Amino acid sequence: MTGPRWLVPLAVAGALLVALPLVGLLARANWGDLWALITAPASLEALALSLRTSIAATALVLVLGVPLGFALHGLHGRVRAVARAVLLAPLVLPPVVGGLALLYAFGRRGLLGGPLEDAGVSIAYTTVAVVLAQAFVAMPFMVVSVESALATHGSRREAIAATLGASRTRILARVTLPALGPALATGTVLAFARALGEFGATLTFAGSLAGVTRTTPLEIYLARETDPDAAVALSIVLLVVAVTVVAVAYRPVAGRAVR
Amino acid sequence: MxxxxxxxxxxxxxxxxxxxxxxxxxxxxxxxxxxxxxxxxxxxxxxxxxxxxxxxxxxxxxxxxxxxxxxxxxxxxxxxxxxxxxxxxxxxxxxxxxxxxxxxxxxxxxxxxxNTLTIAVPEGNPAGVTGLGSLADDAVVTVVCAPQVPCGAATATLAAHAGVDIAAVSEELSVTDVLGKVASGQADAGVVYVTDVPRAEGVEAVAIDGADAVVNxxxxxxxxxxxxxxxxxxxxxxxxxxxxxxxxxxxxxxxx
Structure with a gap:
């Protein structure tokens, strides 16, 4: 089904708005030195740090976000609506606001960071701070994936398993989670990509030191002024990751079949 | 004129x-x-x-x-x-x-x-910073500008001039970020311009001996x-x- 013909020019304009900046980035690239720029020490250090922290943040999001999705599904009515609105807020929260919020929670004088600091545990300026910032912004992707999958999943098979005498844990592991597979995969990939791209909260909360807290987006921001070629090269790496992630996460629905 | x-x-x-x-x-x-x-x-x-x-x-x-x-x-x-x-x-x-x-x-x-550089510390100077030398101490949480931006370039020159190896936990992308970290108490000290200190709430200055050596x-x-x-x-x-x-x-x- 296609719409009326007058939609076409608007669609073309929309496509241009999205595609043109990406083409602009590619047009600015120094293709001859691209590999050298990506493998320069500062770039590699930032990419390696981004990879490590994003994997750690994604693991944290899996461990905490899946139970959170279940819990949200278990709530009802207005309570559920309010809980969802709060838990999904980081999806649309300006990054710098997230950074300030993290700062006042985990910073040296923060709600939790203050007492921790007194106990000799420091989070600020460490790689842990980066992972926390990334998990904060990536969590909603997992929660929303799990919750919406549970909503369409129904509870018929769980009920059958229960009548057969399976424990709740066994039902979760053998019936529910396998059925949620595609949703978990989508949530994981999106959370990883969001963690990889985190910038504002990291900058506000974690700081910027090569190899410790200066992730790829921060390195791009810094290099953009003094070494635009390196900034563009690293941007292309993240662009490729982003396009791949979207291709995987939003693959054609037909493949997911009817339940 | x-x-x-x-x-x-x-x-x-x-x-x-x-x-x-x-x-x-x-x-x-x-x-x-x-x-x-x-x-x-x-x-x-x-x-x-x-x-x-x-x-x-x-x-x-x-x-x-x-x-x-x-x-x-x-x-x-x-x-x-x-x-x-x-x-x-x-x-x-x-x-x-x-x-x-x-x-x-x-x-x-x-x-x-x-403009010249100075050290910004949170009100009351909790870490007892006395000068550039204090910033070499790991116990003093210090933030500076990254050497790629003007305030960082000046800081690096001044530190080299004074023979101090600043142990920074973060190299910020702008002087405003350094000031923000100090004002919020996230850092014990930050190297900023003299003119930045009066603009910030809850921040005081510790003068750097020989700051005149590096003039922006x-x-x-x-x-x-x-x-x-x-x-x-x-x-x-x-x-x-x-x-x-x-x-x-x-x-x-x-x-x-």
């Missing part, structure tokens, strides 16, 4: 003779007081309060001009100008960034102010792309002149 009043007056005359019709459509005699021309000034972040005062002062002299100031890291602004940003005047925090846009500059940039010079210039060159030139002259000097001195900037 010409007095700023005369320079501005010269500009007014030039306007009256030249582009006045374009500036005030209903001008038959005295110029209209309605704002008819916007002057886009790109200024270093460290100038934010003082440039606001200068803009207001200039608008009092030429009421039909609206001075619109964009603040940012000097290197950031220089990059934007090179990408074609519609700036008429550029006021940079160091000469390197002015040099970076040399091809876009009309005439010679004028150095209109200087602030150049200002009109850009070739400015559409009303006389107004832009007048603004440059105003900032670099006696009135501008007084406002800048008030804010703690040194004389050129």
């Amino acid at each position: 010409r007095s700023p009043a005369r320079v501005v007056a010269a500009g007014v005359v030039a306007l009256a003779l030249g582009g006045c019709a374009a500036l005030s459509p209903d001008s038959q005699g005295a110029p209209s007081t309605a704002v008819t021309h916007v002057l886009d000034v790109y200024a270093a972040a460290s100038l934010s309060e003082v440039m606001e005062t200068l803009a207001v002062g200039f608008e009092e002299v030429l009421p039909w001009v609206d001075v619109r100031v964009t603040y940012g890291g000097s290197s950031d602004l220089a990059a934007q100008i090179l990408e074609g940003a519609p700036a008429a005047v550029f006021a940079s925090a160091d000469e390197a960034q002015m040099a970076a846009v040399a091809d876009e500059v009309a005439g010679e940039p004028v150095v209109f102010a200087t 010079r602030y150049p200002i210039a009109r850009l070739k792309r400015s559409d009303f060159a006389e107004i832009a030139d007048d603004f440059v002259a105003y900032v670099a002149g006696a009135e501008g000097r007084a406002v800048l001195a008030e804010a703690g900037f040194g004389a050129p």
Whole structure:
């Protein structure tokens, strides 16, 4: 089904708005030195740090976000609506606001960071701070994936398993989670990509030191002024990751079949 | 040197003779007081309060001009100008960034102010910072600007000059980020410009011995792309002149 013909020019304009900046980035690239720029020490250090922290943040999001999705599904009515609105807020929260919020929670004088600091545990300026910032912004992707999958999943098979005498844990592991597979995969990939791209909260909360807290987006921001070629090269790496992630996460629905 | 009043007056005359019709459509005699021309000034972040005062002062002299100031890291602004940003005047925090846009500059940039570095600490100086030497101590949580940005370049030069190896936990992307970390108590100390300390809440300064060894010079210039060159030139002259000097001195900037 296609719409009326007058939609076409608007669609073309929309496509241009999205595609043109990406083409602009590619047009600015120094293709001859691209590999050298990506493998320069500062770039590699930032990419390696981004990879490590994003994997750690994604693991944290899996461990905490899946139970959170279940819990949200278990709530009802207005309570559920309010809980969802709060838990999904980081999806649309300006990054710098997230950074300030993290700062006042985990910073040296923060709600939790203050007492921790007194106990000799420091989070600020460490790689842990980066992972926390990334998990904060990536969590909603997992929660929303799990919750919406549970909503369409129904509870018929769980009920059958229960009548057969399976424990709740066994039902979760053998019936529910396998059925949620595609949703978990989508949530994981999106959370990883969001963690990889985190910038504002990291900058506000974690700081910027090569190899410790200066992730790829921060390195791009810094290099953009003094070494635009390196900034563009690293941007292309993240662009490729982003396009791949979207291709995987939003693959054609037909493949997911009817339940 | 010409007095700023005369320079501005010269500009007014030039306007009256030249582009006045374009500036005030209903001008038959005295110029209209309605704002008819916007002057886009790109200024270093460290100038934010003082440039606001200068803009207001200039608008009092030429009421039909609206001075619109964009603040940012000097290197950031220089990059934007090179990408074609519609700036008429550029006021940079160091000469390197002015040099970076040399091809876009009309005439010679004028150095209109200087600034030196100091140590910002949270109120009460919780870590007991006494000077640059304290910043070499790992126990003092210190943030500085990254060497790629002007304040970081100056910090690195000063540290090398003093023979101090600053143990920074973070190299921030702008001096504002350093100040923010100190003001929020996230850091025990940060190296910033002398003029930054009065602008920040809950921050005090610990002077650096020999800070005069590294002086940041602030150049200002009109850009070739400015559409009303006389107004832009007048603004440059105003900032670099006696009135501008007084406002800048008030804010703690040194004389050129």
